[in-house]
Each structure stands twice: as structure tokens, then as C-alpha cells.
Amino acid sequence: MLAGNFYSVPPGLPGARVGVIHRLGEDTVSIATASRAVIARHRLAPRGAGQTVSDRAPCKSKVRRPPSEAALAEAERLREQRATGSTAERVVIDLSHYAAVADRLRHVPPPEEEENEE
Incomplete structure (x- = not known):
């Protein structure tokens, strides 16, 4: 979590300890392992927006539909x-x-x- 937003990591890594790298003036954020290998890069969401940012489209089978x-x-x-x-x-x-x-x-x-x- 960075500035009130969540950024995704590749499958198999949920719960892993990672670092978040954001350089001043850039509009991207990088997620890196302890050895500083970048495993994901995302656009920076507005501070405190509460967004979940992912590099993949949401699963089509889990589309929220109104109840029948x-x-x-x-x-x-x-x-x-x-x-x-x-x-x-x-x-x-x-x-x-x-x-x-x-x-x-x-x-x-x-x-x-x-x-x-x-």
C-alpha cells in the first residue's frame, strides 16, 4: 500500500515482502523484491484515492451484475x-x-x- 492505494503483484507473490519505489516527478510506481528486482510497474494513483491498481483487466467471469x-x-x-x-x-x-x-x-x-x- 502506498499513499492509501493498493498495487498488484504477479501471481504467486501475494503476501511476499516487497519494496515500493516511487521517484519524485514520475507518474509510475515500481514493486521490487528484496534483491531490488522489479516485478511490477504501475501508474501512480492519486494520493488517498483508495484505488486498487493492477496491470491486468478484471476477470470477465467476475463482472458485477445487478441481481436478477x-x-x-x-x-x-x-x-x-x-x-x-x-x-x-x-x-x-x-x-x-x-x-x-x-x-x-x-x-x-x-x-x-x-x-x-x-
Whole structure:
């Protein structure tokens, strides 16, 4: 992150320690490894813009689209269900069977000690 903006690195390097190099008067920023090998170069975004700058176009399969009519109808149905008490709120789980098993396991007699034959 530099001046409130994020700059991408090549795949396989997220989380790696890198340096950011910006020379006064230039409109680019370079991302370099610890050995100062430049691995990415980007245009400098305006200070504090909160932009994420990448050298590649966004993935076409992840284009943000507005929700469909069916999705909006399902969201409304879920909101109404939550307001009237969802199925999960009406489910009662009876743990008496588990308690009985746990109680029996607590009272299991210890195994008989084997006699040592010497």
C-alpha cells in the first residue's frame, strides 16, 4: 500500500515482502523484491484515492451484475421468513439421548487388572 492505494503483484507473490519505489516527478510506481528486482510497474494513483491498481483487466467471469428478478424475489422471501421466525428458530433439539449415553459412559466399571505373571 502506498499513499492509501493498493498495487498488484504477479501471481504467486501475494503476501511476499516487497519494496515500493516511487521517484519524485514520475507518474509510475515500481514493486521490487528484496534483491531490488522489479516485478511490477504501475501508474501512480492519486494520493488517498483508495484505488486498487493492477496491470491486468478484471476477470470477465467476475463482472458485477445487478441481481436478477428471481434473486430479488428470493431475498425478499428470506427477509419475510426471518421476520416471522425462520425454521431454524422453531427446531427443538432433544439432547436427552446423548445425555443418557454420556451418563452410562461415566459409570462404566474400569477394566479388570490383568495379573502379572512372573
